[in-house]
Amino acid sequence: ETGVTQSPTHLIKTRGQQVTLRCSSQSGHNTVSWYQQALGQGPQFIFQYYREEENGRGNFPPRFSGLQFPNYSSELNVNALELDDSALYLCASRGDRGSYNEQFFGPGTRLTVL
Amino acid sequence: GENVEQHPSTLSVQEGDSAVIKCTYSDSASNYFPWYKQELGKRPQLIIDIRSNVGEKKDQRIAVTLNKTAKHFSLHITETQPEDSAVYFCAALTRDDKIIFGKGTRLHILP
Numbered sequence: 001e002t003g004v005t006q007s008p009t010h011l012i013k014t015r016g017q018q019v020t021l022r023c024s025s026q027s028g029h030n031t032v033s034w035y036q037q038a039l040g041q042g043p044q045f046i047f048q049y050y051r052e053e054e055n056g057r058g059n060f061p062p063r064f065s066g067l068q069f070p071n072y073s074s075e076l077n078v079n080a081l082e083l084d085d086s087a088l089y090l091c092a093s094r095g096d097r098g099s100y101n102e103q104f105f106g107p108g109t110r111l112t113v114l
Numbered sequence: 115g116e117n118v119e120q121h122p123s124t125l126s127v128q129e130g131d132s133a134v135i136k137c138t139y140s141d142s143a144s145n146y147f148p149w150y151k152q153e154l155g156k157r158p159q160l161i162i163d164i165r166s167n168v169g170e171k172k173d174q175r176i177a178v179t180l181n182k183t184a185k186h187f188s189l190h191i192t193e194t195q196p197e198d199s200a201v202y203f204c205a206a207l208t209r210d211d212k213i214i215f216g217k218g219t220r221l222h223i224l225p
Contacts, residue, residue, distance in 0.1 A: 042203050042215040056212045103213055105157040
């Protein structure tokens with residue numbers, strides 16, 4: 001397995017609530033990306049952080065936000081949860097920006113919004 | 115925006131036969147193309163990747179080819195085995211340093 005971990009494993013929330021998901025990147029990896037994977041779909045790019053700054057964003061609304069910390073941990077925050085936010089949320093880490101370093105995924109957090 | 119198209123969405127092959135999955139990408143500046151395998155309930159696992167300075171790469175029963183002119187790349191699995199059954203994703207590194215994914219191919223290996 002990779003050195004990328006995520007918590008919690010599963011989470012159930014109700015519509016309108018807020019959620020924070022956490023990721024611990026592999027040591028030495030400065031880039032962390034977050035993806036949303038709906039059932040039967042490929043991972044959809046949410047955003048990416050490099051050395052604690054957001055440096056790329058996919059087609060997701062502002063209620064999806066994030067943080068990256070100096071200790072290789074990061075967070076994904078989702079406000080005003082909607083039913084369609086139910087999905088597997090994956091974080092992935094890799095080495096320096098612009099390099100060809102392989103990207104490794106965490107095990108994911110399965111979010112269910114009721 | 116950038117995107118990666120993947121075909122087919124489902125593929126069934128007889129055990130021992132070969133499987134081929136094809137992808138196209140839109141960003142001509144993409145220069146790194148990883149492939150991931152995802153088993154049910156598990157995280158995507160990197161199985162092979164190719165950089166734009168080579169046209170082919172092989173690792174045992176798995177090979178990937180890249181045609182930069184046509185913006186195509188493909189995954190080839192030979193002598194398929196039951197444990198190859200999974201969902202496979204192609205991906206591309208875009209000019210703005212994002213790795214974006216295709217929608218996946220569900221591969222069934224038939225006994």
